[in-house]
Amino acid sequence: xxxxxxxxxxxxxxxxxxxxxxxxxxxxxxxxxxxxxATFPPMEFVENGKRTxxxxxxxxxxxxxxxxxIEWTDIDFKGLVPGxxxxxxxxxxxxxxxxxxxxxxxxxxxxxxAGGLVVMxxxxxxxxxxxxxxxxxxxxxxxxxxxVQFLKEKYPQAQLVEVxxxxxxxxxxxxxxxxxxVTGKPAAxxxxxxxxxxxxxxxxxxxxxxxxxxRKDLPxxxxxxxxxxxxxxxDGTYDKIVGKWFxxx
Numbered sequence: 001x002x003x004x005x006x007x008x009x010x011x012x013x014x015x016x017x018x019x020x021x022x023x024x025x026x027x028x029x030x031x032x033x034x035x036x037x038a039t040f041p042p043m044e045f046v047e048n049g050k051r052t053x054x055x056x057x058x059x060x061x062x063x064x065x066x067x068x069x070i071e072w073t074d075i076d077f078k079g080l081v082p083g084x085x086x087x088x089x090x091x092x093x094x095x096x097x098x099x100x101x102x103x104x105x106x107x108x109x110x111x112x113x114a115g116g117l118v119v120m121x122x123x124x125x126x127x128x129x130x131x132x133x134x135x136x137x138x139x140x141x142x143x144x145x146x147x148v149q150f151l152k153e154k155y156p157q158a159q160l161v162e163v164x165x166x167x168x169x170x171x172x173x174x175x176x177x178x179x180x181x182v183t184g185k186p187a188a189x190x191x192x193x194x195x196x197x198x199x200x201x202x203x204x205x206x207x208x209x210x211x212x213x214x215r216k217d218l219p220x221x222x223x224x225x226x227x228x229x230x231x232x233x234x235d236g237t238y239d240k241i242v243g244k245w246f247x248x249x
Contacts, residue, residue: 029067029068029069030068031068031069031070031071032063032066032068032070032071032090032221033073033088033089033090033091034059034070034071034072034073034089034090034091034093035072035073035074035075035079035080035083035084035088035089035091035093035094036051036055036072036073036075036080036092036093036094037074037075037076037077037166038051038053038056038094039077039165039166039167040053040077040094040095040166040184040187041053041187041190041191041194042054042186042187042245042246043055043094043095043184043186043187044056044093044095051072051074053245054113054186054242054245054246055094055095057241057244057245058112058232058238059091059212061228061232061237061238061241062225062229062232063228065232066224066225066228071089073088073089076144076164076165077094077142077143077144077145077166078143078164079144080094080096080144080213081096081102081105081106081213084105084106084213084214085105085215087215087217090214090215090221091213091225092106092213092214093212093213095115095184095186095187095210096210096211096212096213097115097146097184097209097210098111098208098209098210098211099146102213105216106213106215106216107213107215107216107218107219107222108213108214108222109211109212109214109226109229110211110226110229110230111209111210112210112211112229113186113209113210113242114207114208114209114210115184115185115186115207115208115210116184116185116204116205116208117146117147117150117182117184117185117204117206117208118182118183118185118188118204119131119134119180119181119182119201119203119205120170120180120181120182120183120188120192120200120201121173121179121198121199121201122173122174122176122197122198122199123196123197123198123199125180127179128179128180128201129201130201130203131155131205134151134155134157134158134179134180134182135155135157135158136157136159137158137159137179137180138158138159138161138178138179138180139155139158139159139160139161139178139179139180139181139182140160140161140162140168140170140172140173140178140180140182141160141161141163141169141181141182141183142162142163142165142166142168143163143164146206146208147182147183148160148162150182150205150206151182154205161177161178166183166187169181169183170191170195170198173198174195174197174198182205184208185200185204186246188200212225
């Protein structure tokens with residue numbers, strides 16, 4: 001064999017090894033570094049000192065299917081996408097809507113649940129019966145969420161009150177410092193059901209899909225998560241988790 005052919009084969013071996021390495025990493029037993037903002041029941045929250053919720057149980061099921069442990073990071077929602085970009089962690093799972101803007105900087109798995117933005121007001125508030133009534137009203141929103149930009153674009157006359165945590169939005173409506181809160185449908189219905197005194201307007205602002213956000217330099221991990229999602233849907237695990245966390249509205 002000529003030296004040139006030896007060199008060609010060596011180069012090909014290196015290239016094939018590099019191509020196979022990411023896939024091997026996705027299938028290895030290395031921890032998946034997952035970030036979440038566990039303040040958004042029923043999707044993710046802390047109860048008795050332990051993370052729980054729909055997203056948490058789904059991620060645990062996916063990791064089991066992949067044969068990998070999870071290394072969790074708790075972070076404010078606004079830091080999730082920047083944290084992926086800076087490679088602080090591999091995955092962000094925290095009721096994140098799949099948007100074209102976010103897809104510019106992170107990858108997403110296939111959608112895993114349908115949601116959308118809704119308006120929550122206090123029971124007895126007759127001044128806000130439909131989304132158009134938000135004009136001129138104080139509306140609480142969580143920093144870094146789609147609600148902020150959506151309201152600025154679609155309802156510019158609304159007076160936004162931006163807060164750090166999801167719970168703060170509802171508290172402001174509870175005590176009358178905000179006329180309404182705009183947030184994701186699962187959290188709004190959960191709060192109204194468990195706390196009372198607030199109601200969700202029947203007309204949704206948007207219809208969205210939640211996805212698991214993944215670093216753009218880890219396409220093999222996105223594929224592995226998609227494969228695991230398909231598997232847990234096929235074997236009934238996904239339906240059990242949905243049944244546990246979401247009641248008919």
